[in-house]
Amino acid sequence: MLSRIVSAILLVLIGAVFGAIGTIAHQISVTWGIGIPLGLIASLLAITALLVGLRLLGHSRLPALLAALGAIAVILLFSQQSAGGSVLIPNDLAGQVWLVGTILVAAIVIAWPDVRGRRASRDGIS
Secondary structure, X not given: OHHHHHHXXXXXXXXXXXXXXXXXXXXXXXXXXXXXXXXXXXHHHHHHHHHHHHHHHOOOOHXXXXXXXXXXXXXXXHOOOOOOOXXXXXXXXXXXXXXXXXXXXXXXXXXXXXXXXXXXXXXXXX
């Protein structure tokens, strides 16, 4: 029981770290000539890789859900104005894509059906 609680806390913290690093990196303005920030692409790919990896390695949706909640909580926290008036996620296109894109990636990864169970039952393996 204690190991499950520690695992849940670590998953939320890992998601929070990915959300914090992505929040800092999504504003990197190196472009490929098409106007899309390289940092935004890399940040969304990192969150996607984390959640897909947890979804594939875990036996349930819970690890991916906990990491997604940690990442989204940090992103929402960093989008608020601080006491000094600064904002880490500005209200521009890159900031909005980072905020909404992370939520969409999390929703898709968590809602994706588990095809491993179908394949195992179809092959007669339980």
